[in-house]
Amino acid sequence: MAEPIRIVVTGAAGQIAYSLLYMIARGEVFGKDQPLILHLLDIPQAVGVLEGVVMELADCALPLLREVIPTTDPVVAFKDVSAAFLVGAMPRRDGMERKDLLSANVKIFKAQGQALDKYAKKDVKVLVVGNPANTNALICSHYAPSIPKENFTAMTRLDQNRATAQIAAKLSVPIDAVKNVIIWGNHSSTQFPDPKHATVVVNGQSKSVWDAINDKDFLQGKFVEIVQKRGAAVIAARKLSSAMSAAKAACDHMHDWYNGTKPGEYVSMGVVSDGSYGAPKDVIFSFPVEIVNKQWKIVQGLTVDEFGKSKLDITGKELLEEKSEAMAVCSAE
Numbered sequence: 001m002a003e004p005i006r007i008v009v010t011g012a013a014g015q016i017a018y019s020l021l022y023m024i025a026r027g028e029v030f031g032k033d034q035p036l037i038l039h040l041l042d043i044p045q046a047v048g049v050l051e052g053v054v055m056e057l058a059d060c061a062l063p064l065l066r067e068v069i070p071t072t073d074p075v076v077a078f079k080d081v082s083a084a085f086l087v088g089a090m091p092r093r094d095g096m097e098r099k100d101l102l103s104a105n106v107k108i109f110k111a112q113g114q115a116l117d118k119y120a121k122k123d124v125k126v127l128v129v130g131n132p133a134n135t136n137a138l139i140c141s142h143y144a145p146s147i148p149k150e151n152f153t154a155m156t157r158l159d160q161n162r163a164t165a166q167i168a169a170k171l172s173v174p175i176d177a178v179k180n181v182i183i184w185g186n187h188s189s190t191q192f193p194d195p196k197h198a199t200v201v202v203n204g205q206s207k208s209v210w211d212a213i214n215d216k217d218f219l220q221g222k223f224v225e226i227v228q229k230r231g232a233a234v235i236a237a238r239k240l241s242s243a244m245s246a247a248k249a250a251c252d253h254m255h256d257w258y259n260g261t262k263p264g265e266y267v268s269m270g271v272v273s274d275g276s277y278g279a280p281k282d283v284i285f286s287f288p289v290e291i292v293n294k295q296w297k298i299v300q301g302l303t304v305d306e307f308g309k310s311k312l313d314i315t316g317k318e319l320l321e322e323k324s325e326a327m328a329v330c331s332a333e
Contacts, residue, residue, distance in 0.1 A: 004035040004066045008081045008120075010112065011088025012040035012070070013049035015240060016129060019247035020085065025057060025065045029255045030083075037067040041077035042088065074115035081120045083258075085250055086112060086140065089130025091241075099325050102135065106329040109136045113143030125257055125294070126152045129250050133187045134270045134284040135322040141272070141284075142330065150296070153257070154270025156183040156191065156286035158242065158249035163193040163227045167200065167209055170218075177201040178209065182288045183227075183268040184277075184308075185315025186322075191286065192311035193227040195219055197302055220307055261291045266299045277304055278312060283319040 007024060009017050017040075023029065025036060038057070042050050050070045057068050071077050078084070090104035109128075116124060124147060128137035133154040141152040163181045168174065178200050184192040198209035213219060226233075234242045256267050266288040273285040276298050289296040304312065 002034055004037045005030065005082040006037045006039060006080050007083050007085070008039040008041060008077050009085045009087060010041045010077070011086075011130065013042040013046035013053060014087060015243035016087050016246045016250070017085075018053065019244045020087065020250055021053065021057060022060065023247060023251045024085075025060065025062045027064050029251050030258060032064070035064050035066050037069065038065065039077045039079075039081060040068065040070045041074065042070075042072065044072050047072065074111055075119060078112070078115040078119040081124055083254060084116065084120065084124055084126045085129060085254070086126065086136070087129045087250070089133075089136060092131070098132075098322070099329075102132065102322065102326045103329045105130070105132065105136050106139055106326055109139040110143045110330070113140040116140070117144035117146050120147070122147060124151060125254065127250060127253055127257075128152070128154045128270075129246060131187065132322060134286075134319060135326050137270060137284045138323060139326055139330065142327075149272045152272070152284070153253070153296075154187060154284045154286070155246075155250055155253055156187050156268045156270050157253040158246050159183040159187060159191055159193060159227060159230075159286075160268040161245065161249050161252065162230045163195070163223075166223060166226055167195060167198065167213070170223075171200055171202065171209075171212055173200060173202060179265055180288070181209070181268075182266075182302075183286045184312050185279075185286055186319050187270060187286065188315075188318065189228045189232075190315040190318045191228060192308065192315055193224055194304075194308055194311075195223065196305070196308065197288075224311075256291055257296065258294060260293070261289075266290050269296060271296060271298070274298070276300065277302075278309065278316075280316045280320050283316070283323050285316065285319060 137152045137154040160183050164178045181198045182194040195209045270284045270286045273279045275281040279285045288299040
């Protein structure tokens with residue numbers, strides 16, 4: 001059996017972590033033969049709930065789980081970790097301006113970035129789930145200069161999973177029949193779910209999703225809107241934000257980062273932009289990526305039509321605005 005690796009989950013007493021921790025500890029992310037030590041970070045007010053989570057993890061009797069370390073101290077939480085799921089963030093409340101939300105999150109992700117910089121392994125893989133995820137990942141990276149920028153990512157896999165599920169339902173095919181749906185840009189209502197390069201297996205034959213659905217108005221209208229607004233629809237129905245689906249997407253994201261993508265397939269991740277496809281540079285932007293040997297690479301050479309370009313411009317502009325506001329807060333710190 002391999003040596004245990006240390007994994008930190010922040011916001012560990014929260015709803016998303018409640019589903020996420022079990023999936024990680026069962027071996028669904030790092031493998032069925034990889035022992036784990038889980039570091040659980042949350043705020044002092046959540047210590048009681050955190051104790052209950054630790055009890056439940058013990059009661060699951062999970063063979064891979066060697067130790068659970070609950071803490072409110074970032075030094076303990078980030079010590080020697082190989083992977084970080086940054087779930088905890090300040091949620092947007094009614095009447096809260098975006099700049100107030102960004103300001104609150106700068107404080108959180110500054111502290112976590114500094115702790116990662118000082119105490120985590122230098123090849124740590126960081127996934128930011130807490131919103132606004134793209135800009136939170138950028139802030140975190142800013143305060144961890146000794147860790148490569150490529151090691152900080154934001155989760156748009158939930159959006160990809162949502163888009164894939166919508167297409168599969170529309171065509172009455174299993175989920176795994178649909179490949180290569182792309183999410184471009186920000187994990188927000190400006191994101192662009194793009195089915196142009198997606199494929200689907202129908203009756204044993206692979207064809208383009210665009211041709212299979214054959215409804216431009218749907219694919220550029222209702223489909224985009226459903227995916228963009230799915231989070232709000234879940235809140236309206238459940239009176240709580242997405243948790244189980246967010247946890248599953250976080251596992252998918254980290255699993256593929258560790259294990260790689262299959263040849264000819266790609267996944268969507270918020271990664272540091274090099275300006276590909278006209279996206280603004282040096283923001284965390286969701287691109288299609290291929291992953292080999294735990295290294296992601298933006299898929300190049302895909303065509304983006306005028307409709308797509310207009311959508312990329314909108315989401316890129318929003319990310320630049322968020323970056324500007326967040327960096328202004330950083331400068332004032």
